Amino acid sequence: MSRIPRQWKLIAVYMVIAYLAFAVCIEVAKRQVVDEDLQNTTRSENAAP
Helix, strand or coil: CCCCCHHHHHHHHHHHHHHHHHHHHHHHHHHHHHHHHHHHHHHHHHHCC
């Protein structure tokens, strides 16, 4: 059984970290869009006489 080189382990770790960061960014962006939509609806309701 050949031992896995350290470089490949580092690459795998970096890929996992990058994927997690990417997923977190997408979730945050989705939540910001939802928050903006909610703020816009409440603003229009408040603005209406």
